[in-house]
Amino acid sequence: MHTSLQKSSLPSGVTIEPRRMDFQAVTNKPRYWHPVAAFTHILTAASLFFPEGERFFVRSVQNYEHDISDPQLRKDMAGFMQQEVIHGEEHERFNYDIADQGYPYLYGIERFLVKGVFANIRRFTSRQVQLALTVCLEHVTATLAGALLKYPQLMDDAEPQYREIWNWHAVEESEHKAVAYDVYDAVGGSYWIRVTTLVLSSLFFLGLVLFVTGRMLHTDAKLFNREMVRETKEYVSERMWIFKNVGKDFIQFFKRDFHPWQIDNRDDIEAWKKQQVAYAEQHQG
Numbered sequence: 001m002h003t004s005l006q007k008s009s010l011p012s013g014v015t016i017e018p019r020r021m022d023f024q025a026v027t028n029k030p031r032y033w034h035p036v037a038a039f040t041h042i043l044t045a046a047s048l049f050f051p052e053g054e055r056f057f058v059r060s061v062q063n064y065e066h067d068i069s070d071p072q073l074r075k076d077m078a079g080f081m082q083q084e085v086i087h088g089e090e091h092e093r094f095n096y097d098i099a100d101q102g103y104p105y106l107y108g109i110e111r112f113l114v115k116g117v118f119a120n121i122r123r124f125t126s127r128q129v130q131l132a133l134t135v136c137l138e139h140v141t142a143t144l145a146g147a148l149l150k151y152p153q154l155m156d157d158a159e160p161q162y163r164e165i166w167n168w169h170a171v172e173e174s175e176h177k178a179v180a181y182d183v184y185d186a187v188g189g190s191y192w193i194r195v196t197t198l199v200l201s202s203l204f205f206l207g208l209v210l211f212v213t214g215r216m217l218h219t220d221a222k223l224f225n226r227e228m229v230r231e232t233k234e235y236v237s238e239r240m241w242i243f244k245n246v247g248k249d250f251i252q253f254f255k256r257d258f259h260p261w262q263i264d265n266r267d268d269i270e271a272w273k274k275q276q277v278a279y280a281e282q283h284q285g
């Protein structure tokens with residue numbers, strides 16, 4: 001049973017390590033970086049919200065800097081903020097890279113819609129609600145991140161460099177998945193605000209992501225196109241068991257005694273780290 005710790009819950013073996021990856025620009029870009037058009041655009045649309053969203057997360061945790069005394073939790077907060085800043089930079093590059101492949105309006109959507117949404121949330125909500133929103137969106141990203149690491153078949157045949165960006169981000173999202181939660185917990189954040197915010201924010205952001213996805217499919221003349229629907233259905237039905245598991249992880253959040261590390265994916269983080277070491281050794285030698 002999880003009770004308020006007022007301190008860091010970082011499990012043994014996990015460090016919140018900000019990594020500068022400096023992904024190189026992808027030359028030879030495929031038409032769709034993921035083999036399924038709708039899935040490509042859903043991920044790109046989500047990514048469009050990352051840089052501004054991550055800046056929002058950083059600020060909402062920073063707002064509580066003076067309320068936290070546990071030295072390890074303070075260290076986690078610093079690691080969390082450093083990681084999110086780097087994620088924002090990499091995804092900004094990723095987003096512009098995709099925008100330049102025939103979706104120039106993504107710049108405008110980012111500048112006005114995405115920035116407008118977060119600016120208004122900051123303006124009209126309390127710091128507790130902003131932190132609750134961060135806890136919720138971190139749960140959404142941690143669930144997706146956990147899925148990408150646990151089920152590599154979600155990214156089968158995706159462009160390798162882009163897949164790497166998503167995997168690296170997924171690892172760091174997993175490492176810091178409990179930081180905002182622990183801060184919320186330590187300052188006595190309410191259960192009802194947390195779960196209400198999850199329902200409202202996931203519906204709201206899902207709507208926005210689907211809107212952007214639809215806009216991009218429209219550009220490709222694939223919106224409601226029979227071939228696109230068939231390909232998406234096939235992809236989803238082959239992986240239905242994965243989506244069911246992901247859904248189960250997602251709804252854990254509604255438990256009163258939920259804690260992000262109850263979904264323990266340390267092995268998947270370790271596997272990625274080992275892969276990185278092996279890759280580095282191979283390219284040195």
Ligand SMILES: [Fe+2]
Pocket residue numbers: 054083084087088169173
């Ligand atoms: Fe992130």
Ligand SMILES: [Fe+2]
Pocket residue numbers: 084138141173176
């Ligand atoms: Fe995050």
